[in-house]
Amino acid sequence: VNLEIPENLIGKNTTDSVKSGLIYGYGGMIDSLINKLAKEIVQMDQPYPTVVITGGLANKLLPILPEVIFHDHLTLRGLYLFHLMNKPVENGKEQ
Numbered sequence: 001v002n003l004e005i006p007e008n009l010i011g012k013n014t015t016d017s018v019k020s021g022l023i024y025g026y027g028g029m030i031d032s033l034i035n036k037l038a039k040e041i042v043q044m045d046q047p048y049p050t051v052v053i054t055g056g057l058a059n060k061l062l063p064i065l066p067e068v069i070f071h072d073h074l075t076l077r078g079l080y081l082f083h084l085m086n087k088p089v090e091n092g093k094e095q
Helices: 014-043 074-085
Strands: none
Touching: none
């Protein structure tokens, strides 16, 4: 199944029903989790959290999760920055 948001929530065929269930089901689950965690965080006198999603299909959920930030290669970016921070230094110059 090619995951894309179907035109209608109620599918008119099996493929659209599966797409709708996957996109809206997982999107709703994530949205509920974000809201519950954010409520608890705010109750602890902390600012409303910034939520970042990443990964292969995360961008498919963006229309359902409008308050999140999408970063396609967050893990790779983090590993690259970690590498830069830990490069060996020789004679005052980075290698």
